[in-house]
Amino acid sequence: MTTKKKADPKASHKVEVANYNANNTILGAKKPLTKINRVLLHLRTNTRGLNRFEAEHLGEHCLNTTIATLRREGWLIAGEWEHLPTRFGSPARVLRYRHIGYRNPAEVAEEIAAIIGNGGV
Secondary structure: OOOOOOOOHHHHHHHHHHHHHHHHHOOOOOOOOOHHHHHHHHHHHOOOOEOHHHHHHHOOOOHHHHHHHHHHOOEEEEEEEEEEEOOOOOEEEEEEEEEEEEOOHHHHHHHHHHHHHOOOO
16 A cells, blocks of 8 residues: 655745746736726826726726825826716716826925924914
């Protein structure tokens, strides 16, 4: 009677991790863009901007939340109201967002330090 050797589960995990790291670094495999990155890429490459209806084509269903996240990260995004017809023909008021630049957090910190240093004025 022969006994079968069982594979070491830790060894096979190490091989999987090594293959994953090799595929991502050597072959240059890229992860798909995240929702936030798709919106940011669209805003940076499209001067017309983006509204909530157009964002649906990017897989974005809550554009205002994504814009708030980008603004917290330092991206300068302006919003301008516009009126668009809905599928029922009535007008809807929506914001069109446009990328206008990037704000370096270090600059913001320097401005805050200057305000505090000047007695808050």
